[in-house]
Amino acid sequence: MKSVFLGLILGLLAALSATPSAGQGAGRPNVVFILFDDLGYGSLGVYGSELVATPNVDAVARQGMRFTQYYANAPVCSPTRAGLLTGLHPSHLGIRQAVRLPDDKGVPRGVVTVPALLKGRGYATGHVGKWHLGRLRPEFSPESHGFDEAIVFHPPSYADPLFSSEGRFFRVKGHATELMVDYALDFLRRRAPSAPGDPPFFLNLWLFAPHLPLNELPPRGAPYPDDLTEREAYAVLVEDADAHIRRILDELERLGLADDTMVVITSDNGGYPLSRNPVKAARIVPGRKLSRIVSNAPFANGKPNVFEGGIRVPLIVRWPGRVAADTVNDSVVVGSDFLPTVAEIVGVPADFPDLYGESFLEVLLNGVDKERDGVLVWENKRAASTFAVRRGDWKLVRFQARDQLFDLGADAVESQDLAADRPDLVAELTQEYVRWRSDVSRILPTYVALEGEVSLAGDQGADLFTFSGAGGRAVLGRDARLDVNVDDFTFSAWVRIPAGPLAGKRVIAEKAGSWRLRLAGDRVVLDVTDREGWVYKLGHGPVAAGGWHQVAFTLFHSVRAEGTWVRLYVDPDELRPAEVYVTSGEVNPSERPVLIGAGADFGSRFLGSIFDPRFYNASLCEPTVVEGCPLGELPRPE
Numbered sequence: 001m002k003s004v005f006l007g008l009i010l011g012l013l014a015a016l017s018a019t020p021s022a023g024q025g026a027g028r029p030n031v032v033f034i035l036f037d038d039l040g041y042g043s044l045g046v047y048g049s050e051l052v053a054t055p056n057v058d059a060v061a062r063q064g065m066r067f068t069q070y071y072a073n074a075p076v077c078s079p080t081r082a083g084l085l086t087g088l089h090p091s092h093l094g095i096r097q098a099v100r101l102p103d104d105k106g107v108p109r110g111v112v113t114v115p116a117l118l119k120g121r122g123y124a125t126g127h128v129g130k131w132h133l134g135r136l137r138p139e140f141s142p143e144s145h146g147f148d149e150a151i152v153f154h155p156p157s158y159a160d161p162l163f164s165s166e167g168r169f170f171r172v173k174g175h176a177t178e179l180m181v182d183y184a185l186d187f188l189r190r191r192a193p194s195a196p197g198d199p200p201f202f203l204n205l206w207l208f209a210p211h212l213p214l215n216e217l218p219p220r221g222a223p224y225p226d227d228l229t230e231r232e233a234y235a236v237l238v239e240d241a242d243a244h245i246r247r248i249l250d251e252l253e254r255l256g257l258a259d260d261t262m263v264v265i266t267s268d269n270g271g272y273p274l275s276r277n278p279v280k281a282a283r284i285v286p287g288r289k290l291s292r293i294v295s296n297a298p299f300a301n302g303k304p305n306v307f308e309g310g311i312r313v314p315l316i317v318r319w320p321g322r323v324a325a326d327t328v329n330d331s332v333v334v335g336s337d338f339l340p341t342v343a344e345i346v347g348v349p350a351d352f353p354d355l356y357g358e359s360f361l362e363v364l365l366n367g368v369d370k371e372r373d374g375v376l377v378w379e380n381k382r383a384a385s386t387f388a389v390r391r392g393d394w395k396l397v398r399f400q401a402r403d404q405l406f407d408l409g410a411d412a413v414e415s416q417d418l419a420a421d422r423p424d425l426v427a428e429l430t431q432e433y434v435r436w437r438s439d440v441s442r443i444l445p446t447y448v449a450l451e452g453e454v455s456l457a458g459d460q461g462a463d464l465f466t467f468s469g470a471g472g473r474a475v476l477g478r479d480a481r482l483d484v485n486v487d488d489f490t491f492s493a494w495v496r497i498p499a500g501p502l503a504g505k506r507v508i509a510e511k512a513g514s515w516r517l518r519l520a521g522d523r524v525v526l527d528v529t530d531r532e533g534w535v536y537k538l539g540h541g542p543v544a545a546g547g548w549h550q551v552a553f554t555l556f557h558s559v560r561a562e563g564t565w566v567r568l569y570v571d572p573d574e575l576r577p578a579e580v581y582v583t584s585g586e587v588n589p590s591e592r593p594v595l596i597g598a599g600a601d602f603g604s605r606f607l608g609s610i611f612d613p614r615f616y617n618a619s620l621c622e623p624t625v626v627e628g629c630p631l632g633e634l635p636r637p638e
Contacts, residue, residue: 028121028346029319030193030261031202032252033338034245035084036238037077037130037211038303040271040295041312043238051295052235056246057265057316064263064318065327065364072269073335075303075310075380078132080268080335081206085113085133085145087339089356089377092440094481094617096381096488099132105487105589106134108480109144112352114339116146118202121346126187129153129180129206135164139480151183153208158216161208175218177209177237181244185251192255200260205248210237212272214279230274234295259320262345264338267313270302271295300414306378306388306397307414323364331363331370332390354440375432377440381488381557387625389429389436396429401624403430434626441490441618445594446477452605454597460635462612465596471605473507473598478591481617484514484555485589490616491517492552492569493596494637497608499546505604508551509613512600513590517553519543519606526553526568528580529588538568540578548611552631555587556619562586567621573632577621611637 042049046058046066073083078099079090086107090096099105107113115125127142127150134140135154142150143166154162154169158176162169172179184205191201214233217224218240228236245265252258274295296302296309303310315333317323336357340350344359363370376390389396393409396419403426405419419426447463450456452472457464465474476482495508497519506519516527522542529535543549552569564582569575596613598605612635621629 028123028200029322030200030257031118031123031264031342032248032261033202033204033264034248034266035081035129035204035206036241036265036267037206037208038269038271039210039238039267039313040297040302040309041299041314042297043210043234043271043295044314046316047314048297050297051231052238054238054242056242056249060245060249060263060265060318061316062326063320064316064323064325065329065367067315067317067333068328068330069332070266070313070315071311071332071334071376071378072267072313074378075269075306077130077268079379081131081133082107083334083336083356084338085115086111087114087336087350087352087355087357089336089440091377091379091437091618092354092356094441094487095133096379097486099134105480105483105485106137106140107145109139111145112339113145114342115142115202115204117339117343117348118346119146119148121348122199124148124191124199124201125204126150126191126201127152127204127206128184128187129204130155130208131206137480138167147204149187151180153180153206155208155211156213158208158213158218175216175240177207177218177241177244180205180207181247184248188248188251188255192257207241209241210234210271227278229276230279231276233279234271234274262317262319262322265314265316266335269304270299270310270313272303298413304380305399306380306386307399308408308412311378311388317364319364324367327367329363329367329369331360331368332372332376333360333363333370334376356440375429375436377433377436387433389433391429391432394425394429396426396433398430398433398625405429430626434630437618437626438616438620438630441616441620443479443481443615443617445479445482445613445615447474448477448593449475451475452598452602459611460638462635464612464637465610467597467606467608467610471598471607473602473605474596476594476596478593482511482594482615483589483591484511484587486557486586487555487617488557488619488622489555489587490552490618490620490631491614492550492631492634493613494548494550494611495519495543495606495608496548496611496637497543497545506606507595507597507599507604508606508610509594509596510599511590511594512592514588514592515553516599517551518604524549524551524568524570526566528555528566528582530564530582531586531588533588536566536580536582538566538578538580540568540570540575543570548637550631550634550636554619554621556622556624557586565619565622567619569621569629569631572621572629 044054046061072080082090082095127147131152152164161176299308301307301309340359343350344361378388380386397404404417406414453469454472508517510516526538554567556565567577567579569577
């Protein structure tokens with residue numbers, strides 16, 4: 001079975017070698033993509049802010065198109081950034097929450113990204129600012145995803161911030177926003193095309209403003225008052241960023257590139273709660289009332305939740321001569337739409353596997369209101385998962401184990417919960433989510449080696465391994481999503497043991513240093529290792545020789561409780577799972593390959609058949625997310 005990532009690579013290579021399509025009539029503009037951090041919908045003047053003055057961003061909106069129904073891919077930063085770069089849903093990459101140390105995860109190498117796509121079309125590509133998509137492995141770096149050069153900002157300080165480039169870390173005196181724009185201007189001056197035939201550029205400027213902390217404000221002539229409130233400090237950070245964006249716009253004018261450059265301005269998610277308390281005397285804490293957050297007005301709630309205030313954010317696109325000036329569009333657009341849109345602009349067919357986004361180039365060029373089919377889904381991994389599903393104007397929100405249903409067409413601010421009136425629609429959208437979750441989280445493996453006495457055949461559209469004689473093993477190819485790094489995870493397979501006495505230990509599947517699923521006599525045993533080296537064991541069964549049995553396990557990492565629920569299933573439609581809670585924290589991540597049929601030492605070899613081994617970067621049967629367990633619905637061997 002081909003890996004999805006291999007398919008993405010082959011698709012990209014074929015696309016880049018193809019003749020430009022008719023859709024390339026839009027040409028090859030320079031692209032400046034500016035991403036605010038935690039900027040709410042109501043935090044720009046042009047979006048009706050009474051809190052902040054943003055004349056420069058407002059001017060860009062008057063010169064281009066402003067969207068009223070643009071959604072970030074998630075209510076927190078890392079998933080949104082992954083969606084923007086790849087066109088995939090971030091849950092497909094296993095990124096459902098902010099990536100923080102020591103989380104060793106990010107966008108895996110080999111996934112098609114916007115900078116890689118543009119670089120293949122001859123663009124010079126540069127990243128400046130926050131990254132938040134992995135820093136512990138080279139494969140997660142901006143340079144590994146198509147950027148020619150990158151200056152990465154590392155939170156959490158605005159004052160004298162930490163940056164890195166090409167693996168070298170350095171601290172710079174000054175304020176983060178000004179320094180980021182300084183680096184961006186340097187990129188523009190060096191990479192700007194100055195003669196016909198010079199390559200266009202893609203500048204990816206991901207700001208930190210107006211993210212916390214609120215007490216590290218840019219320097220100014222007069223000191224800030226001691227009673228400066230959180231709202232006022234937030235406004236200072238936004239207005240300072242707005243002033244520095246003016247520097248970018250002025251430089252494009254000075255270089256004569258303003259008319260040849262598409263400028264995109266948006267945010268990674270909605271804003272956070274702001275009080276009227278002085279910054280020096282107050283801090284933003286979880287649990288503050290979130291009913292109306294001024295930075296997200298008029299919408300309810302905010303970061304990190306999936307109500308409109310957490311995910312509906314500004315989007316402004318200026319492209320002189322292509323996008324009509326001073327236009328407003330109500331089409332539903334999401335962050336993952338950026339990659340297929342850019343692909344269409346430069347003439348690359350966006351037929352990559354598992355693409356979640358859709359091109360909205362027709363919206364930009366012709367101002368049409370684009371209809372969107374299917375469902376849109378947002379997730380945020382917390383102690384109990386939060387999700388939202390939108391289909392048409394209907395939106396289902398699962399928040400704190402409670403379902404809420406809204407008609408956004410009549411009630412965009414989500415003030416009227418209609419769940420009690422439409423239980424049928426709640427059930428329908430919940431099932432849409434369950435199906436979507438199983439599909440988007442599945443990891444299609446690549447088998448790079450068959451060792452020993454093992455054969456692989458296709459049966460019923462699935463893989464069937466037969467282990468005979470002295471046994472053998474199948475080795476999976478490298479895929480960072482299999483590393484169980486603060487990720488939820490599911491493994492499922494059907495096993496059949498030859499008739500006869502059941503004795504000894506037999507490995508069904510293993511990821512050394514992380515987990516091992518094995519037979520011990522007529523019992524199924526799961527060994528799970530935590531980060532401290534403690535091994536947790538679960539046993540379940542019995543299983544009988546001669547027949548097929550489904551064996552599976554799930555991992556659900558509880559973010560707030562800092563522990564992991566481990567559940568082992570045998571014939572899940574008949575038996576309740578065995579379960580254990582890893583109280584010490586997380587299951588140990590491992591870069592070792594997944595092996596099927598034998599362990600890393602080639603011992604404890606399995607004899608018999610293993611049908612349809614499946615891997616998911618989600619805990620499919622987590623009771624805090626969904627009712628029931630879809631494992632029992634997976635295809636059975638005939």
